[in-house]
Amino acid sequence: MLIRRNIAKMSQEAKEQTQNVQNGASVNKSNGTAENCKLELIVPNTRTRHVSGGVEEIVDPFCDSKNPKRISFHDVTSAAFLIKGGVERTPCPRSTSSETYGMELYFKKDFLQYTGSFKERGARYALLSLSEEQKRKGVISASLGNHALALCYHGWKLSIPVTVVMPKAAPIMKVQKCRNYKARVIVEGQDMGEAKSLAMRMSREEQLLYINGYDHPHIMAGQGTIGLEILEQVPEPDAVVVPVGGGGLIAGIATAVKALSPKTKIIGVESEKCASFSRAMENNGPISTPIKNTLADGLAVPKVGVNAYATALPLIDRMVVVKEEWIAVAILRLVEEEKCVVEGAGGAGLAAILAGHLDDLKGKKVVVLLCGGNIDTTVFGRCLERGLAAEGRLVKFNVEVSDRPGGINDLCARLVRLGVSIKDIMHERAWLRDIYTVEVKVICETRDWEHSLELKNELKKYYAKVEFSDVPLAIIEKTL
């Protein structure tokens, strides 16, 4: 109740601030960060800096490392007021697996937004905060996916022209969807760096406002509205677990949650393949971190945002880094147990719990953010298989059996008796020393780890040569 009242009061203030915002004034008059947070809402003058090889790069004036901007709680309430009715208030139910995980677990299901991710909150707020002149001219951004979808969709709904530059690696489906939302979509650049350079140049030439997908202050403030909703839905949680890419999401949520419930711990999660926030913390500031292929492509940002870092750092209690295979298991568990389809970034929070990184929260009230559901169907299939394999429920073995009539039949009959389901089977003769044997390669499904062990022991009783493949990347400290 108290939180509801606070938010209502803040909303009134936010209403007044919103008026100021639309008149082009500061969004934040309330605390020491007021100077920092002054946002011009039309294209400001840009400056360039030299990067390696003498190349000139245009600096985004809203994300200037020399002058990082921190958002405040009032920025988040301004955003909540403006975007209300334009984005979904997503559910945050108690997980049916709370007992399994030993904690009172809640899932904030923001993948249920229309375009499949939380990114709509920040995108809509940034668009609504533009000056009337800028609304006519339009905005531009570079993005691989979720931010582009959100910006294009809300630009279309608000009749604000949107241009997105998507690198050539962007999934075709996402490019097509952005086009369906009537945006100007330019597919250019080998990576995000090249796409962004082009977008920045176009922003200057065409007077379009560049909106960084994780570091623009309005984007962070919009994402912070998730924090307000969480506290209304789950009062005083012990911890909120948030996936981290460029840092805007956690910066916004931490700003909201710590203002209303200071004891709630804010825990960030990154994939081992792109731990750029953890690297920034070691380095005392954002630094380029090499990123590798990851299931959590939404988190694959080489350098966290300067504003996001400055805002989030004092508010975050802990960062954890998870192995990729746990993300695959999390995706599998969320489908099987919660009936939720999430992308890798969306599963990272549960992955941290499954990996045992948050065991100190056992018995506590924990909210995990499921922030995105835009996963390619083929990647989804592979994740499920990897998850099953990582849990020891999908196993692969080679066995040499007699090549006399009935040899392979006997093997299959044994598998049937054990209740094991064959997914794939092939046999090979040419390379074997014994002319009367055949090597059979089997991929099969079992109930669980113990069932796989039973299978192995049973086969060893009957066949001299049985070899089980390792569990991929061995996230579970057991071997078959």
Ligand SMILES: Cc1ncc(COP(=O)(O)O)c(C=O)c1O
């Ligand atoms: C689904 C999903 N989750 C999490 C993130 C991370 O958000 P941020 O870059 O603001 O840290 C992203 C970013 O694109 C995302 O798409």
